[in-house]
Amino acid sequence: xxxxxxxxxxxxxxxxxxxxxxxxxxxxxxxxxxxxxxxxxxxxxxxxxxxxxxxxxxxxxxxxxxxxxxxxxxxxxxxxxxxxxxxxxxxxxxxxxxxxxxxxxxxxxxxxxxxxxxxxxxxxxxxxxxxxxxxxxxxxxxxxxxxxxxxxxxxxxxxxxxxxxxxxxxxxxxxxxxxxxxxxxxxxxxxxxxxxxxxxxxxxxxxxxxxxxxxxxxxxxxxxxxxxxxxxxxxxxxxxxxxxxxxxxxxxxxxxxxxxxxxxxxxxxxxxxxxxxxxxxxxxxxxxxxxxxxxxxxxxxxxxxxxxxxxxxxxxxxxxxxxxxxxxxxxxxxxxxxxxxxxxxxxxxxxxxxxxxxxxxxxxxxxxxxxxxxxxxxxxxxxxxxxxxxxxxxxxxxxxxxxxxxxxxxxxxxxxxxxxxxxxxxxxxxxxxxxxxxxxxxxxx
Numbered sequence: 001x002x003x004x005x006x007x008x009x010x011x012x013x014x015x016x017x018x019x020x021x022x023x024x025x026x027x028x029x030x031x032x033x034x035x036x037x038x039x040x041x042x043x044x045x046x047x048x049x050x051x052x053x054x055x056x057x058x059x060x061x062x063x064x065x066x067x068x069x070x071x072x073x074x075x076x077x078x079x080x081x082x083x084x085x086x087x088x089x090x091x092x093x094x095x096x097x098x099x100x101x102x103x104x105x106x107x108x109x110x111x112x113x114x115x116x117x118x119x120x121x122x123x124x125x126x127x128x129x130x131x132x133x134x135x136x137x138x139x140x141x142x143x144x145x146x147x148x149x150x151x152x153x154x155x156x157x158x159x160x161x162x163x164x165x166x167x168x169x170x171x172x173x174x175x176x177x178x179x180x181x182x183x184x185x186x187x188x189x190x191x192x193x194x195x196x197x198x199x200x201x202x203x204x205x206x207x208x209x210x211x212x213x214x215x216x217x218x219x220x221x222x223x224x225x226x227x228x229x230x231x232x233x234x235x236x237x238x239x240x241x242x243x244x245x246x247x248x249x250x251x252x253x254x255x256x257x258x259x260x261x262x263x264x265x266x267x268x269x270x271x272x273x274x275x276x277x278x279x280x281x282x283x284x285x286x287x288x289x290x291x292x293x294x295x296x297x298x299x300x301x302x303x304x305x306x307x308x309x310x311x312x313x314x315x316x317x318x319x320x321x322x323x324x325x326x327x328x329x330x331x332x333x334x335x336x337x338x339x340x341x342x343x344x345x346x347x348x349x350x351x352x353x354x355x356x357x358x359x360x361x362x363x364x365x366x367x368x369x370x371x372x373x374x375x376x377x378x379x380x381x382x383x384x385x386x387x388x389x390x391x392x393x394x395x396x397x398x399x400x401x402x403x404x405x406x407x408x409x410x411x412x413x414x415x416x417x418x419x420x421x422x423x424x425x426x427x428x429x430x431x432x433x434x435x436x437x438x439x440x441x442x443x444x445x
Contacts, residue, residue, distance in 0.1 A: 045155055048092035056088065056097045059114060063100060068113040070104040077102040086115070087125045091133070091154055094125075121436070123169055128436065131166055134158065136428040138167040139418060142402060164411075171414025173435045174421060179257035185434035186425040187240060189261050194268040195222035195380070198259070198288065199388035200280045203396050205245060205416075207407045214396055214416055215251040217242040218387045219258050225382070236387045243395050243420035245413045248279055256287050264288050271376075273385040275299040276367055295370040296385040300330055304342070307360040310353050311345060333374045339364050395419045 009017065025043055060083075067076035081101040088095045099114035119128060126134065137146035143160035151157050174182065200217045220239035227234055240258045244251040264270055270291040274280030276299055284291050304326045305319070312318050329338040339361055349357050364371070373383050399419055400412065407415070421431045434440070 042155070045092055048090075049095075052090060052092055053095050056095055059118065060098045063114050065100060068102055070102070070107055070109060071111055071116065072107040072109055073104065075104065075106060077104050080110075084112070086112075086120075088120070088127060089125045090127050090130050091156060093156060121169075124165065126166065128432075131170070132428065132432045134163055134166045135170050135432055138163040139399065139415075139422055139428060141399070142405070143167075167418065168411060168414060170432065170435055171411075171418050174417050175414060177435065177440045179254050180261055181440050182421070182434060183240060183258050183261050183424070185437060185440060186421050186431065187238070189263070190221070191263060191267075193222035196220075196262055196264055196267045196270045197222070197225065197382060197387070198255075198264075198270065198272045198284070198291065199385040199391075200255075200272075200274050200283060201385065201388045201392065202277065202279075203392050203401075205396065205400055205407060205412060206405060207245075207409050207412055209409055212245060212409065212412075214243060214245045214400075214412075215248070216388055216391050216395060216420075217251075217255050217258070218391045219255075219262060220387065221262075222380075225387075234384075234386055236390075238426075239387065239391075239424070241391060241395060241420040241423040243416040245407075245409065245416045248283075252283060252287065255283065259287055265290075269379075269381075271381045273382065273388075275385065276303070276363060281370075292376070292381065293370045294376055294381065294383060295367045297330060297371075297373060297383045298385075300364075300367070300371060301326055303360060303363055304338075307342070307353075307356050310356050311349050330371065331373055333372050335364055335368045335371055391423070394423055 012020075065079045065082060067078045069075065070077050079100045080103040083098040084101050086097045086099065088097050097114070097118075097120075099112045101110060101112055103110045115122075121128060121131060124131065134150075137150055140146065141149065143163045146163050147158055147160045150163075177185075196219065198217060198219050200215070202213045202215050204211045205214045218236070218239050218241055220236050224238040225234065225236050240262070242251070242254045242258050244254055259265075265288075270288050271294055272280075272284040272288060272291040273294045273296050274284070276295055281293055284293050301323065305323055308319055308322045308326075309316075312322070325341070326338070329335075329341070342357070342361060342364075346354075346357060376383050395416070396419070400407065400415060418431065421434070422428060425431050425434065
């Protein structure tokens with residue numbers, strides 16, 4: 001009898017092979033659905049590992065030792081060292097890639113053509129997709145918690161230190177990009193409305209060097225603002241966020257880039273809201289001298305209440321009446337009447353509180369031109385800085401002001417920048433794409 005020649009696997013389609021493999025695996029599963037799920041996940045992970053290593057090997061075998069163009073000067077550069085290994089880490093596991101190293105003496109720049117061809121990051125062992133996922137976890141919660149949550153979603157485990165390294169590495173890339181170029185990559189300007197709103201404020205973060213001020217700005221256009229009502233809070237659907245843990249000079253440069261991109265100088269109306277701190281108005285005078293400066297009405301009320309509590313006492317029954325009258329005069333835009341009525345309190349003010357009396361009168365007098373609330377409302381301008389107050393929660397508090405946190409200054413600086421970018425572009429995916437753009441990175445170096 002003639003022996004039957006086995007059919008080559010090439011004769012079967014991938015779907016047929018996959019179906020047969022699935023049938024064989026299913027036959028081995030226990031009746032417990034959880035055990036079956038675990039077995040499936042393990043087998044799938046094994047298949048991915050084999051496929052990915054085969055993928056890397058195929059590219060290693062195809063790489064020749066001919067001269068390759070330098071990424072910077074395009075001059076052909078010969079191989080300096082062949083088959084250098086690099087560990088590559090994916091969600092499926094760790095792999096080894098061997099590639100040739102070239103060094104351009106003119107540019108003083110070393111490069112691996114195969115790394116560039118495969119789109120691998122210049123630093124670290126993670127693939128871009130793995131780095132993106134790790135970054136997403138690191139931006140959302142503290143590193144130890146992020147590592148624990150990772151283990152829930154993936155079979156492979158990662159350490160808190162690896163997450164920290166990724167956030168630091170990506171943060172350094174963000175710092176290296178020219179601010180205006182980064183803002184453009186995060187969000188494309190649209191210039192639809194004739195009103196641009198700028199809100200600025202500060203917040204204290206705990207660092208290893210003590211408490212330091214982090215500065216935040218929110219820049220948005222009128223069409224992206226849903227005005228609040230008596231029952232519903234206002235909402236900003238799209239905005240630019242600028243956050244700096246550092247000095248006023250750096251904050252000024254970052255905010256300047258955002259305003260230039262939004263063409264603030266060509267926008268018919270710019271409303272600049274602040275809490276009354278002199279630094280906010282100095283920024284407005286410098287960066288946007290034609291802006292209508294508005295003192296946030298909530299801070300106007302809070303400052304008056306603070307004085308009342310100092311004079312009348314925290315539990316005084318007169319405090320609600322004081323606030324009601326304060327609010328009434330402010331909403332009428334009658335600062336002169338407000339100051340006069342506060343001044344009448346001088347006879348009832350203890351000597352120890354005379355400084356507070358002088359300060360509150362000075363506060364209202366200095367901001368008199370910024371408290372024309374009836375006029376602003378008639379013009380359709382916001383009188384409250386709710387967007388930047390909310391921004392503090394989303395940018396800083398949710399990630400950087402958790403219990404027991406104490407930031408290294410440089411790490412905190414990078415996290416603030418990444419959190420602001422995250423809020424600006426609406427997610428980690430676009431943020432990562434922006435800070436990983438070779439064109440932007442080359443332009444900044």
